[in-house]
Each structure stands twice: as C-alpha cells, then as structure tokens.
Amino acid sequence: MKLPFALWNAQAVRAIIQSQWLVDLPVRTVRLYLKRWGFTPQRPLKRVQEQNAKAVETWLKDHYPAIVARARAEGAEIHWGDETAVSSVEHYPRGYAPKGQAPVLVLAQSKRERINLISSVTNQGKARFMLYRNTLTAEVLIQFLGRLIRDAGRKVFLVLDNLRVHHSRKVQAWLEQKSDRIALFFLPSYSPELNPDEYLNADLKARMNAAQPVRQHGQM
16 A cells, blocks of 8 residues: 555554545544454564565475474474573563652662573473573584483474574584484574464563562572
8 A cells, every 4th residue: 555654553544544535534533443343453473574475385385294294104293492582681670650750770780690591392382491591502402402302202303493503513413313313394584473482482581571670690
C-alpha cells in the first residue's frame, strides 16, 4: 500500500482509510473497528531483511522432514540449540515514585556480572543447558556437546544456526569421532524464528529483567 508504516497498527489503518475513502477517523474509533473485526494488537515475529524466504520454505518442506525421518530410523532425539547471555546491567525493574520524580536505582559498578548460556530444547520440551563466562569457542561448544550426548541416553540430532564456531574444524573433527552418537544440522541463514530455543532464551531474559537487581558478586 506504499505506506511508511512497518506494521498494521491503528495509525496505519487510519491512514489507509483516509487515503482510500477520504474519511478521517479518530484513532480510537479505528481501534474499536479493529476489535469488532477480530483484530488484536500483538508483538510481531521478527524477520530480518536478509532472510531468504525460498530457502526457509525449502528447509521446512524438505530438509526438516528428512531430519525427522532419519531421526526415527536411527532412534535419535531432535534437539534445537542456541546461545545467549544475560548481564546485571540489563535489569531495569520499575518502582513507584511521585509523578515527575524518577526513582534512582543504585548499583555497584565493580560488581557487574555477565553470564553466557548454551542450551538445547527438544520437541517435547526437555531442556539442557550449560553456563560459561568466557566467549563461545570450539572448546566450549565441544564441552557442551559432550555433556549433551552423555546425558541424552540416545543419539542426538542437534539443529543450530550458522554461527561460525558451529562450523569450525575442531568441532567437525570431534563430530567425526562421535558420529554414532551425535549429528549437527543447520537452519537457513537469518531464521531465528524457526528455532524453539530462541523462545526459551527470550523467556529467560524476560524473567531476569523482572527479577531483583543484582547487588552482590555471584548473586546472578
């Protein structure tokens, strides 16, 4: 419709009504109409512009069904993996104060903390995770993969994104030695919405942000 809006919010609907029918409705009226028509305001799924829609469609129709079929044939369990991090400076809780007087949250700069997390979740909702403080390296990933296959009790099919470390030579060499116990598969580029573990990470950050602020070293 060549409108400057990114989403169909009430202002966008109001603009299209005005341009098509020359009727200038109040935004409040537009919201009432949208509600009557069964529309509700929702947080959108995020897609990046670089995503290849054809590649995503092919992955969903061909690649993933093939992974499922192979998992059944080999008695493997499908896991979806991802990494994230949480930081003590990301906590922004709300507090009451007189109108016009913003409350002040006093935190110790010397006790800032950041913790990284690598995790996987199965189609049945079973989650496995490992915390680490340094950056994600091939050695850290291999450590997690080793724990994962030791705990699973069956072969693991792990679906990951295309982070460079996931394709590293060290990881590939390790996988060749463990091919009877684990196999990696990769999502299309720029497609985080296909990974259930992304939603686990989102829930984690939402809970962390709503929690009490970190004031002591090790509390996080």
